[in-house]
Every structure is written in C-alpha cells, then in structure tokens.
Amino acid sequence: MSGRTEEERGHGPDAGATRGSGSGPGDAPTPAGHGTTPAAPPTGDLAIDAEALARHAAEAERLLARLPTVPDRTEAEARRATVLHEGCRAARQTFLDRHADAVYDALTAGRTRRPRIAELAAGAATRFPGLVPDAAQLAEERTRVQAHKEGREIDQGIFFGALLRSPSAGTHLIESMLRPAPGSAARLAEFRANDRLELDAVLLERRGEAAHVTFRNAHCLNAEDDRLIADLETAVDVVLLDDRVRVGVLRGGTVDHPRHAGRRVFSAGINLKELRAGSISFVDFLLGRELGYVNKLARGLLGADGEDRGTGRGHDPDGAVTKPWVGVVDSFAIGGGMQLLLVLDHVIAEEGAFLSLPAADEGIVPGLGNLRLTRLTGARLARQIILSGRRIRTDEPAAELLVDEVVPAEGLDEAAERAVRDLAGPAVAANRAMLTLAEEPVELLRGYLARFAVVQARRTYSPDVLDKAERHWARSGRAATAPGLPAGEAAR
Template sequence: MEARRIYHELTEGLTRPLRAEELVYAAPGLPTREDVGAEAEKAQKDKAGLEIAQGAFLADVLADPACGRHLIESMLAPTPPALAHAAAFARDGEVDLGRAHVQRHGNVGVVELRNPRHLNAEDDTTLAPLEAGIDLLLGDKATEICVLRGGVVDHPRYAGRRIFGAGLNLTHLYRGQISYLFFPVRDLGLVHKVFRADKLWIAAAETFAIGGGCQLLLTVDHILCERGTRLTLPARNEGIIPGAANLRLPRFVGDRRARQAILSGSELQPEELADELVEPGEMDAAILARAQALSTAGAVSGGANKRAFRVGQEPLDVFREYMSVYCRDQAVCYFSPALIRNLEENWRAHDRTP
C-alpha cells in the first residue's frame, strides 16, 4: 500500500509524530501549499478540487491499523500554541487566545468559543485557538472538570446572549475561505480530544447548538442545555457529513431518530440530548453545581469510568475506520456542485456579506 510506505518514511518508522495538516504537505505527489494557497483565493464553486487528493491520502493512512493509530495519537498531542501558553495559564489561570478564551475557577476550567461577529460559527480562524484552549485545560494539573461554552455575541438579534455554536461559517465556506483540512483536523483534533480525554467534560449549551456545536455535545460527559435551545445537524442542507455525528448520535437517540436528524434535517429537542434543562439566566449556577457533583467521586474515579464507557462505545479502531471513510467522502462532498446549490438554495449564501 503506497500510503503505508510513505507514512512509514515520513514518520521514520512510526517514531515521529506528524499532524494531518503537516502530513498532507510532506507527502509526495499531493498538492503543494502553493497549489492550495492559489485555490484559496477562489470562491468554492470555482475551485478545482485539488484537496480531494488530501482526503484520499488521509483515508488510506487511517485505513491501515498501525499508521492510522499513530496518526490519531499524533493528533491527540498538545498543539504548539497550547504549549506556548501552558506556563502562563498555570500561573494566571486565564489565557485569551483570540477566538477562544480559557479560564480556571477553582478546579473547574472553562474554554469559550468566541467568534461574536458570526454567532460563534466555526471556521479556519477558530480551529487552532479552540483546540489550544482544550489542550490547556487537559494539560493543567489544577483543572479537574472541564467546561465547553460559547461566548457572548454582539449580533443585534442576540446581543448580550451566549451562543454555544452556530455550526460552520457558511458564508466563509461559500466564498472559499474554509479549507478542506478544517474537517479532518477538527475531528481528529479538538473534537476527539474532548471525547478521548480522561478528564470529565460538561457542555453548557445556550441559545443554539447547530452543526459542529451539536457534534461537540455528543462528546461530553454531561450536557447542560438552556431551555429553548435549538439543536440541529443541518449537514443535508449543506451537502456534507456532520463530523462524527453519524457514529455518535445513534447512541443518544437511536438509529432511526439519528437518520431523521442527519438525512432529513429533523430538529432535535433539548430533552433528547440534555442531562439537565436549565432555565434562562441560571447556567452559571448550574455549571458550578454539576462540576461540584462530578468532583465528589474524585478525578481518578471519573477518568476510570469514562475509559470504561469508551471501551464499549467507541474503541479507537472503530473511530479510526470511521475517520477513514469520513476523510475520503467529506472531500468529495466538499467539492461537489451540489454543495454550492444547497448553499444558494437553503442559505442564500450568494446574498450574504462576509
């Protein structure tokens, strides 16, 4: 298998870690950074689909058990931005990463997604800061319970409110400003870190958790959901795969309901995913109460029980095989004419300002 041989060479016999975004530019025969950079100047509909080759290569690497596990483990390591801020966070208990903010309160660490102009939608500008924020909490010895939360936004319709996440920044997508690598890097990186980490995670979902926001809910250990929060996986309206939701959502709502949500766009109700429904204005108190409750058994017990759940629910090789399929098919979907048609019909992206 050519991908296996190349991967072994680039990683020096599986001894050198390489992240996915490094790997695809180190591998021979794939588009260069210059090639992809030139494509990035174009609208999505005008791109030639060079990055489909990146998806195919990542899929082949992940399909090989040894190479795939090595890549996944490499993606679980802390990122350089996190390592650069680790000492400051340990000392001060707070770091502003721009599109993400991290703060520790006692033994509880909170990472906030902050993209207020776009209702906390995710794009290439949020990817590295959010992953670094997650890394900081996972590596911080004083943090026992971790919390995912959306920051306060300044959009006129929602000014002053917190939004957990508006999903993918579809305006940026339509304009070609989101790379294909956003998808595998996000799911192999920040999303998988929350799921695979031994520390317990709480999600505080407020206003709405759309797309990627909803996907993150499926990785945590306890979901607090403000009453009235909208939960959707609108990938069918975009023409893409909703991350690892196809793998994880059936564990929450069953196979048929998961297919309704993903294939037909049926909106999920907070009661279907949430462990607790929280009244508006009471989320801060709910986070504190749940964090205290989860802390009573101790971090060692919490991590042990989380590992036990993972063994039965999603062994590493199950995730590896899923991501192999995802990397290949998402690349094809992402450069399909159907994606542009869906965005113009369902989002009217051509009428929106950046």
C-alpha cells in the same frame, strides 16, 4: 471568455469535478478519452511506482494548464478537466492501495516521528510529487472562492483515507494527533500564571477546579472557522495539561448578530460564508477538527514521550490525560455545536434552546455525528435528525436523550457549578475513559475516519453544496431582518 473579474475567474473545481463520481476509492469514474495515458500498473516497488505516479500527474497538470480557469470553462472543457482529475485520483488510489504503509513510514522516519496531518500532507507533496497538492497549488487554491477551485483537497482526502484505512498507520496517526498541538505548552505557562488565557476566538478561565472555555466568534454566532478550531485545540490542550483542573466547561459567549445581540449562543456550526469563500481548510478544519480537539475531548491527551505527567490524576489505562467535560447550551447548538455535545459528559441547556444537525441542508457530512448520535438516540431518531433535519427542542421528550438538564437562563451558571462538583471526583476521569473505550474503540473510530476523509472532501466540492453555499451567501445580507428565517441561519 467572460467579462468576469480576475477574482471571479479563479481556478476552481471544474463544474463537474464530482459530477457522476462517488464518494469512495472505488467510486470515481474511469477516465475514457480526452485524458492522459492511463497510469502504468503498480510494480510493487515504491520508488518505481512513485516515479510513474509523478509522471502521470505532471502530464495531467500540463493538460489542465491549457484549459481556461474554472468559471470560464465550457461544458466540454469541464468534462475534460473532470477526466484529467479523476484519472489522477484513480492513479493515486491505486498507488496508495499498494504503498500506504510504506509512504507513512517514509514520512515518519519509520514511525519514530509523530507529524501532525498538515506536516504529513506537506511532506507527502515533497517526497512523493503528484500524490497530494503541493504548497504552490494550495496557495493558488486559497485565493479562490470554493466554486472556483480545482478541488485539490479531494486528493488530500484520498491520501488521508488511505492512511487511516491501514490499521497500523491509521492508529499511529490518530495517536499522533492526540499529542499537544504546537504552542500549547507555552500557553499552559501563561494560563498557570494568570488563571486566564485570551486567544483570538476563545477565552479560557480557571474557577477553582474547573476551566471554562468560552467561544468568542461573536460576529458569526460562534460558528466554527479555521481560527476557532485552532484556538479550541489550544484551549483543550491547556485544560488537559493543567493538573489543577479536574473538569472542563464549554460555553458560547455573547454575540453581535442583530437577532441575538448581547445574548449567549453556543454555536451555529460551520461558517458557511467561510466555506463559500474557500476559507474552510480540509486539513486544518474538516479533518483536523475531528482528529484534534474533538477527539481530545473524547479520549484525552497523549503527552510527548518522556514528558512529566504531573500528579497522575485523570490518566486512563493507556496513559492519556482525560478529564470530564460539561456543555452549557444557550440559545442553540447547530451542526458542529451539536456534534460537540455527543462527546461531553454532562449537557445543560437553556429552556427554549434547540439542537440540530442540518446535514441534509448543508450537503456535507456532520463530522462524527453519524457515528456517535445513534448510540444516544437510537437509529430512527438519528435518521430524522441527520437525514430530515429534525430539530430537537428542550421541551420535547426526545431532548432527554441528548441533554441532562434543562434550566431557565438565569439558572445556567448554578447548574454548571453543580455539574462541576459532581464530576470532580477522582474516579470520574478513569470511568469516562473506560466508557469511551467501550462505546467507541479506536478501531471503530479509525474505520469511520478513513471513509469520512474521502466522502467529506468530495462533498465540499459537490455541485449541490457549492450551490447552497452561494445561496446562503447571497441572502446573508438580508437574513438578519428577513421574517421566517431559522435562528442562526444568517451567520451560516
């Protein structure tokens, strides 16, 4: 055993949790030796197959518990942990290939209930032991840095990937996540009373027919973390529910970083410090972000059954409340910040600002950027941005494919007001809903998300991502003053 502290010796993904493994259901290595007895082939009976999976997973957990914690494992022990994990993952995938619809029906009372994905995952852990990590396992994982976890969120990715692959269950799940988040109705009442709503990381203000959503993660260049994701979904819900509002405006607030202190910044993307610390949740952030507030920006909000839908302004043909959105980019929009621009209706950028999706550098998938970017830029430029890390500056011709207006910093407020006036017309919401229907049918979204859930879960525990997160963290203390580092990198 090493002389590391207890924190450093936390449970974590074995050093090879994804070594040699692929990204999809059929890509995981077949366990050979050193593992549990292979899971019994499915019988087709849900109860029998669920019990067999539970026994298989319990035996794997018993053997894993005999191994040292992740940072203290030898190479041989890490390989053994990999075999145990991947054997269980193969069994889970086989079970879900046969029973995904039945599992979803059981968790939603025959689709008469619409639980959000966190509730679905929790229900699956209780109803089908061994299928996804339970509350105790997740609580243990949360005490560890990312590199010291067992990688149990990969099992959540397999679970949601299977549900989303089902045309019926996946569509139902997507629609459920377009409902107002818990607590949004209460926040709506507060906003209507004050025309202002202050959340931990977001400020929402009504100015005439516009609602201005301002990111306030000032300490990290408005990078996204679990808290900001939750606050943004609440804010987007309130904007869509308030029938006094016709247009939403997204903008980054002023930040504290020494290089940009006192300046507005749109977003530095995912907070890599939080990722390294193990504080970026797969369910609440990596998947919940795409199914939650980002999809609501694109598709609007589905009200609860029987809910009064107000005046009817801004409803699409399927009953969703949809409104146009304006983005105002100060300084830069990196990663998740740039992803947001792909679902907005009018983007205004400051002269000298830049956009980037540094997927190759971070090692993870840039959300739905791979799905949405190509239709704006074409395939060749999209590959340059995503695969090669090309930045698009506002003075480049290519910026015209992503930005509607480029104005001096002092003209951003006026440009935003003008955009709000242009988009406040009564026919705009209906037409933007039809554009979304044509550009991104739900079936296309569902198929992408099914693959994304598995790939992203595995990528966040892959050795290259863990190594890059460590290196970002190690240099973050000197990044603010180090010459030559890209803007925004210190907080990421």
